[in-house]
Amino acid sequence: MVKRLLKKDSLLTLVLLFLFISVLAGCSSGSDENSGASDNGETAGGDWDGQKVKVQLIGDFSMEDSTDPITGETTPGLTNLKEEFEKQHPGATVEFILMPWEGYTEKTQSMLTSGDADVYQMPGIADFAAQGILEPLQPYIDEDDEFSTDIFIDQQVEGWKALGPDSSELEIFGLPFFGDARFITYDKKLFDDWGVEYLSDNPTMEEIHDKAAQMTGTNPVTGEQNYGVWFRGDWSSAFTLINAAEGIDGRWGTGFAWDEVEFEFDSPEMLEALNWLLDMQELAPEGIVSNQGNEKWMTQDNNIAIMLSTGPGELVEQTQAQGLEDRIAIAQEFKNEEGMGGLFAGSPLTIAKDSENKDLAWEWLKFATSDFAQEYFYETGAFPSVKSALEWESVKEHEELLGPVFEAMATPYIPRYHWAAGQPRFILTSEVESALTGKRSAEEALEKAQKESTEWLENR
Amino acid sequence: MFKTMTHKKAEKITMYVKFTVLLVFGIILMAPFIWMVSVGFDRTANIAMPFPPRLIPEEISSFNFGIVMENGRLIQSYINSAIVTITSVLIGVSSSLLAGYAFSKGRFKGKKVLFVLVLCTLMIPMEPRLIPLYKLFNSVDLLNTFWPLVLPPIINGMLIFLCKQFFDQLPDTLREAAQIDGAGEFKIFFRVYFPLAGPIAATMVILAFIWSWNDFLWPLVVLNSQDLHTVPLYLASFSLENGTSLGGLTMALATVSVLPIIVLYLFLQRYIIQSIALSGVKGE
Numbered sequence: 114m115v116k117r118l119l120k121k122d123s124l125l126t127l128v129l130l131f132l133f134i135s136v137l138a139g140c141s142s143g144s145d146e147n148s149g150a151s152d153n154g155e156t157a158g159g160d161w162d163g164q165k166v167k168v169q170l171i172g173d174f175s176m177e178d179s180t181d182p183i184t185g186e187t188t189p190g191l192t193n194l195k196e197e198f199e200k201q202h203p204g205a206t207v208e209f210i211l212m213p214w215e216g217y218t219e220k221t222q223s224m225l226t227s228g229d230a231d232v233y234q235m236p237g238i239a240d241f242a243a244q245g246i247l248e249p250l251q252p253y254i255d256e257d258d259e260f261s262t263d264i265f266i267d268q269q270v271e272g273w274k275a276l277g278p279d280s281s282e283l284e285i286f287g288l289p290f291f292g293d294a295r296f297i298t299y300d301k302k303l304f305d306d307w308g309v310e311y312l313s314d315n316p317t318m319e320e321i322h323d324k325a326a327q328m329t330g331t332n333p334v335t336g337e338q339n340y341g342v343w344f345r346g347d348w349s350s351a352f353t354l355i356n357a358a359e360g361i362d363g364r365w366g367t368g369f370a371w372d373e374v375e376f377e378f379d380s381p382e383m384l385e386a387l388n389w390l391l392d393m394q395e396l397a398p399e400g401i402v403s404n405q406g407n408e409k410w411m412t413q414d415n416n417i418a419i420m421l422s423t424g425p426g427e428l429v430e431q432t433q434a435q436g437l438e439d440r441i442a443i444a445q446e447f448k449n450e451e452g453m454g455g456l457f458a459g460s461p462l463t464i465a466k467d468s469e470n471k472d473l474a475w476e477w478l479k480f481a482t483s484d485f486a487q488e489y490f491y492e493t494g495a496f497p498s499v500k501s502a503l504e505w506e507s508v509k510e511h512e513e514l515l516g517p518v519f520e521a522m523a524t525p526y527i528p529r530y531h532w533a534a535g536q537p538r539f540i541l542t543s544e545v546e547s548a549l550t551g552k553r554s555a556e557e558a559l560e561k562a563q564k565e566s567t568e569w570l571e572n573r
Numbered sequence: 574m575f576k577t578m579t580h581k582k583a584e585k586i587t588m589y590v591k592f593t594v595l596l597v598f599g600i601i602l603m604a605p606f607i608w609m610v611s612v613g614f615d616r617t618a619n620i621a622m623p624f625p626p627r628l629i630p631e632e633i634s635s636f637n638f639g640i641v642m643e644n645g646r647l648i649q650s651y652i653n654s655a656i657v658t659i660t661s662v663l664i665g666v667s668s669s670l671l672a673g674y675a676f677s678k679g680r681f682k683g684k685k686v687l688f689v690l691v692l693c694t695l696m697i698p699m700e701p702r703l704i705p706l707y708k709l710f711n712s713v714d715l716l717n718t719f720w721p722l723v724l725p726p727i728i729n730g731m732l733i734f735l736c737k738q739f740f741d742q743l744p745d746t747l748r749e750a751a752q753i754d755g756a757g758e759f760k761i762f763f764r765v766y767f768p769l770a771g772p773i774a775a776t777m778v779i780l781a782f783i784w785s786w787n788d789f790l791w792p793l794v795v796l797n798s799q800d801l802h803t804v805p806l807y808l809a810s811f812s813l814e815n816g817t818s819l820g821g822l823t824m825a826l827a828t829v830s831v832l833p834i835i836v837l838y839l840f841l842q843r844y845i846i847q848s849i850a851l852s853g854v855k856g857e
Contacts, residue, residue: 185636210797210798216789219703
């Protein structure tokens with residue numbers, strides 16, 4: 114290749130090369146050809162004439178209709194939503210900026226820096242609100258007679274509250290958009306095989322332990338090896354641990370502003386919870402620390418009775434696809450004396466402080482939390498955040514499965530584990546792993562997690 | 574004669590043993606790839622990953638590949654990646670060759686300081702540079718174009734360093750002789766040193782290609798439009814919030830995304846191995 118290049122006149126080659134570069138790169142410019150927007154900015158005559166709202170969304174969304182990878186059914190594209198919003202707001206245009214989950218924090222930060230969008234889906238709301246780059250939403254809620262936060266599932270608005278740079282109390286910077294929850298899932302068939310009573314709606318740690326112990330061994334009906342319980346020993350183990358501690362009135366700590374946060378990772382309740390997890394590990398298949406041993410879960414050949422800390426993603430689709438409607442049931446995670454417990458998760462919608470179309474952005478927020486949009490997103494695989502979802506036909510037909518999920522969404526631990534977006538989560542996860550792998554005793558692991566997390570707080 | 578026969582027999586046995594060992598290793602190395610293709614063709618793999626792993630899909634279907642190819646986004650992302658990669662490789666390699674030559678053979682004030690500055694770029698990872706670079710391209714209204722992807726490689730510390738080291742090994746007398754013959758700096762570079770730089774140029778092309786093709790974070794930050802997304806961004810769009818993704822779909826995606834790299838590897842196998850040996854850097 115090099116020799117061939119050298120046969121030609123070198124300078125001429127270089128000039129041609131740069132011309133080629135310019136043409137290629139120049140042609141690919143696409144600043145206004147946004148993915149989301151089939152730019153209908155010229156939509157004529159309306160209250161919102163000429164106004165545009167740019168909406169950032171995270172996940173596997175698509176403008177065009179696409180195929181659901183599990184069911185094979187067609188999932189409607191975002192164009193349907195765009196058309197409806199623009200119909201309801203004559204003259205307005207909505208443009209979507211779609212991004213994957215990977216790297217969303219960096220992307221969001223840079224977009225906020227340059228004012229790339231008006232509305233953001235923002236799971237890490239606490240960090241951004243503290244920077245003063247988000248619009249407080251309470252004034253919009255107060256001034257809008259058509260809107261009420263009562264539409265949301267209990268605790269969802271509270272859960273997403275955050276501190277602004279100058280605020281001393283938690284404020285509303287985001288409206289609940291996608292819901293999420295953690296709960297305990299179990300296989301009724303294995304309970305039947307072993308003659309064990311199903312889990313109660315709100316099981317205790319003792320109940321889980323006793324029933325899991327009864328179902329570990331050779332299944333009396335199938336002759337297969339069964340395991341009483343499974344939980345992830347890596348990625349989410351810190352949350353499983355904290356939830357267990359909440360069940361005996363423990364907690365992760367206190368405070369929301371970083372200078373007021375105090376961790377309680379080495380409290381007696383946390384120690385009891387970690388010792389319980391170590392006991393649970395004995396009733397689980399090998400490999401929980403490397404996310405293994407659960408390969409048959411959600412299949413007809415399932416060999417695990419109780420699955421801790423599960424989420425609603427694809428729950429209905431997978432249960433249906435595997436024909437497990439009569440087998441899979443849900444119980445609540447551990448709750449404290451106030452009835453709260455478990456990870457609060459999901460995504461809120463926020464408005465950028467420097468948005469030039471805040472009123473239209475607020476209209477989008479209302480639209481995105483309306484039944485029309487929420488049901489649309491539910492069909493695309495997201496979980497709704499509004500109470501009215503329980504009345505939808507698509508939810509009602511799976512009420513037995515989804516009812517407890519909505520209950521879990523209404524009873525998480527709040528204020529949420531906002532520190533989980535930072536280093537303390539990884540420190541605690543790593544130490545839970547150390548305990549599960551026998552590298553350290555439970556007490557030593559928690560003391561180390563407490564020490565390192567506190568140091569991180571002091572040095573941040 | 575008996576001895577010769579025994580010797581031949583021993584040779585044959587050794588060959589069979591060698592062949593068997595190599596075959597076993599070959600199968601071990603190929604198994605994950607074959608399994609990847611197999612799961613990609615398994616319709617049920619999105620519902621539950623096949624366990625224990627099996628080579629023959631339970632329900633053979635091109636369903637997952639259909640989703641991957643849906644709406645033409647994969648093809649578009651390949652075209653985008655090709656434009657970005659070819660352009661940035663051309664820019665990066667040509668500028669690094671010139672810079673490496675200048676730092677090696679040139680005589681000018683501040684050469685050492687400038688070279689240290691270039692080396693400093695190696696010590697700063699992408700993350701802290703992200704926002705300042707983003708602001709820079711925003712200020713000249715070049716975001717959501719390919720320019721932010723193809724312009725920064727003009728100064729690539731690693732490539733410049735490699736070039737300088739290579740040119741350092743070539744004798745200065747070549748330059749002096751050309752100067753006596755009346756050649757200017759550009760003529761000396763293009764007529765004398767560039768023809769000798771084949772191995773390093775090939776190494777740099779391969780490294781720059783792999784870096785650019787696999788780049789994720791910077792393209793994610795500067796490209797808003799899905800129409801401009803490169804292959805890694807397209808692949809990431811199938812990931813779920815917890816970093817996992819559906820088995821069958823992931824394997825189908827992995828299969829189609831790895832094809833160009835395999836083709837490239839088949840053509841440039843010798844140079845890729847040489848480049849790793851020469852630079853000590855793997856394309857990641």
